[in-house]
Amino acid sequence: MPHTDRQRRPRTAGTVALLAASALLACVGIALLTHGPSSAPRSASAPTAAGTRAESSTEPSGSAPSRPAATPSSSASPSPSPAGDDAPSVAPVPEDVATASRRFVLAWTGHDARSGKDRSYDDAARRAGAYVSKDLAEQLTTTSAGSARQWQQWTQAQSLVAAEISRVAVPDGAPAPTADTAWVRVWYRLTITPAAGKPTGTDEQVALKLQRNQAGTWLVTALPDA
Numbered sequence: 001m002p003h004t005d006r007q008r009r010p011r012t013a014g015t016v017a018l019l020a021a022s023a024l025l026a027c028v029g030i031a032l033l034t035h036g037p038s039s040a041p042r043s044a045s046a047p048t049a050a051g052t053r054a055e056s057s058t059e060p061s062g063s064a065p066s067r068p069a070a071t072p073s074s075s076a077s078p079s080p081s082p083a084g085d086d087a088p089s090v091a092p093v094p095e096d097v098a099t100a101s102r103r104f105v106l107a108w109t110g111h112d113a114r115s116g117k118d119r120s121y122d123d124a125a126r127r128a129g130a131y132v133s134k135d136l137a138e139q140l141t142t143t144s145a146g147s148a149r150q151w152q153q154w155t156q157a158q159s160l161v162a163a164e165i166s167r168v169a170v171p172d173g174a175p176a177p178t179a180d181t182a183w184v185r186v187w188y189r190l191t192i193t194p195a196a197g198k199p200t201g202t203d204e205q206v207a208l209k210l211q212r213n214q215a216g217t218w219l220v221t222a223l224p225d226a
Helices: 005-034 049-056 095-109 122-131 134-140 145-157
Strands: 160-169 181-193 200-212 218-222
Touching (some): 095 122, 095 218
Antiparallel strands (some): 160 181, 200 218
16 A cells, blocks of 8 residues: 555655764764874884884994094104103203213123124223223223123124114203213113124113313213112
8 A cells, every 4th residue: 555644754754864874974084084193104203113223323423432542652762751860951061071971881882792702791891991080990890790691691692782872961950061070861772783683772871970180081980870
């Protein structure tokens, strides 16, 4: 049988309500799609934990600890440090005093232990006797156990020992040279050259007291450091 108008109205109203609800859900869905979370990559706004660890493990430029500068070797600079007793004063050394000092040191420190040359350690002291007072000459030729051992080593190696003077100056605190007395310090490089093998060298120094004799010659009268 056909439906009456009263029977049709409830079904029409339900249909309208269903359509309205569908439209509302569609609007909500569109709004969520339009205003949802930004689709920008995450790494652009906040780095990942892995990225943070990678950056922290790389040390920034210039942050490495500075290394201490290397110290120059002492053998590269034979000149003594200008401090304490080793520093020469401003007082000049007269040329005749400096010459007498050099001649003494070269003779006193020079040894030739090669076959047919010096016969003992004291040969150097005897050569130096020409530049020292009589009293000091007797002291220089006094043989010690240390010099005997040194001579034995040189003769076994057939060594030649020679000095090279680097400086003659008045020691700091010493009086300036006068007409008949002078205190000086001599710096020199002592080189030992064996018959076989490489030469060895050491930087040495010695203090001297010199006096002028009646003939006007400067002689070494004492070795204050000895």
